[in-house]
Amino acid sequence: MPRTSRKVLVGGIPLGGGSPVVVQTMTNTPTSSAASTLEQVRGLALAGAELVRVAVPDEKSAEALHEIVQGSTVPIVADIQFDAELAMRALRAGVAKLRLNPGNVRRRKQIEAIAAEAASRKVPIRVGVNSGSLPGDLLERFGGPSPECMWMAAERQIGILRDSGFEMIVVSLKASSPRLTIDSNRLAARECDYPLHLGVTESGPPLTGSVRSASALSVLLEEGIGDTIRISLSGDPAIELTAAWAMLSALGIRRRGPVIVSCPTCARARMDVASLAGEVEALLSGRTGLFSVAIMGCEVNGPGEAGEADLALIGSPSGILLYRSGKVIERFDCPAEDGVANAAQRLHLTEQLRSALISEIEELAAREEVRVVREEHDPGSS
Numbered sequence: 441m442p443r444t445s446r447k448v449l450v451g452g453i454p455l456g457g458g459s460p461v462v463v464q465t466m467t468n469t470p471t472s473s474a475a476s477t478l479e480q481v482r483g484l485a486l487a488g489a490e491l492v493r494v495a496v497p498d499e500k501s502a503e504a505l506h507e508i509v510q511g512s513t514v515p516i517v518a519d520i521q522f523d524a525e526l527a528m529r530a531l532r533a534g535v536a537k538l539r540l541n542p543g544n545v546r547r548r549k550q551i552e553a554i555a556a557e558a559a560s561r562k563v564p565i566r567v568g569v570n571s572g573s574l575p576g577d578l579l580e581r582f583g584g585p586s587p588e589c590m591w592m593a594a595e596r597q598i599g600i601l602r603d604s605g606f607e608m609i610v611v612s613l614k615a616s617s618p619r620l621t622i623d624s625n626r627l628a629a630r631e632c633d634y635p636l637h638l639g640v641t642e643s644g645p646p647l648t649g650s651v652r653s654a655s656a657l658s659v660l661l662e663e664g665i666g667d668t669i670r671i672s673l674s675g676d677p678a679i680e681l682t683a684a685w686a687m688l689s690a691l692g693i694r695r696r697g698p699v700i701v702s703c704p705t706c707a708r709a710r711m712d713v714a715s716l717a718g719e720v721e722a723l724l725s726g727r728t729g730l731f732s733v734a735i736m737g738c739e740v741n742g743p744g745e746a747g748e749a750d751l752a753l754i755g756s757p758s759g760i761l762l763y764r765s766g767k768v769i770e771r772f773d774c775p776a777e778d779g780v781a782n783a784a785q786r787l788h789l790t791e792q793l794r795s796a797l798i799s800e801i802e803e804l805a806a807r808e809e810v811r812v813v814r815e816e817h818d819p820g821s822s
């Protein structure tokens with residue numbers, strides 16, 4: 441039974457209340473440089489960010505916020521850690537949401553003042569707990585970070601906001617441990633009906649960090665817990681978006697952009713699947729059309745996958761076959777029994793396959809993008 445959360449609007453984007461799970465990320469440029477931050481925000485919006493958070497560590501960053509908010513195509517969220525005055529300045533700059541860390545913004549009077557200003561502007565506040573910055577007294581009481589310790593840190597700040605009559609609350613309980621993230625959010629889901637922002641904090645470099653994040657977020661989303669997600673990786677935040685959308689798509693929750701299916705290869709492979717798949721992935725990065733491409737080394741699982749995909753390149757005893765919508769449209773000779781006879785032929789064949797596949801993909805991607813845009817403007821058109 442999915443959890444029912446109340447709906448909160450962030451710059452017109454609904455969080456909770458049965459709305460689609462919203463994908464967000466965070467810039468890593470200096471916020472004080474409005475130009476470089478805006479450039480990154482725009483790139484992230486194109487890569488699939490529906491909300492973008494910026495850290496506001498100092499006055500210069502607060503000064504740049506107005507320009508960032510005005511120039512952004514997606515709602516901007518201000519991340520506030522220690523200085524309550526920066527929260528007030530962010531609100532006056534027009535941000536769509538604030539994140540307050542209860543471990544670092546703790547004075548009742550300050551939180552009340554922020555709540556009053558946020559309420560007057562209809563700006564929600566995320567009570568954003570992080571296992572690395574929990575209040576010392578709670579750590580002592582619970583003997584370290586635990587789900588109860590995380591929830592209590594949130595509950596304290598939620599209590600002050602609610603006492604001020606403020607209800608536009610979003611909650612996050614993030615830990616670097618996927619296990620603690622799961623248990624903490626299950627507890628929060630039982631204890632409140634505010635929208636939950638999910639994430640495994642400081643999850644690591646792109647590959648292992650994506651796996652660590654997905655291992656926790658998939659469990660929670662599958663239980664109906666979570667209204668917005670951020671996958672926190674060290675490096676380019678655009679990779680966070682690729683990982684977030686891949687996870688939502690894999691779970692059948694939301695889909696954006698093409699899916700690539702490719703096999704790991706083995707001794708039966710009749711072509712260089714890995715390099716073709718890498719090239720196709722780069723070609724499709726940032727595309728929004730909904731279609732699938734399969735690249736399979738041989739006939740063991742190839743025809744089955746080709747039947748499911750919009751485009752497929754499959755190794756077979758009669759050559760390497762290019763499929764469109766499950767039908768063979770081109771065949772490439774593959775002279776040797778186990779693939780291609782020599783290096784020159786292999787290179788030539790790879791180049792032939794590459795150009796045929798890429799021109800098919802470009803045509804399909806352009807057509808599907810037009811269809812997605814048309815459906816966004818007129819959902820009943822197909």
Ligand code: SF4
Nearest residue numbers: 703705706709737738
């Ligand atoms: S599809 Fe063929 S080449 Fe690829 S892993 Fe399976 S058996 Fe090996």
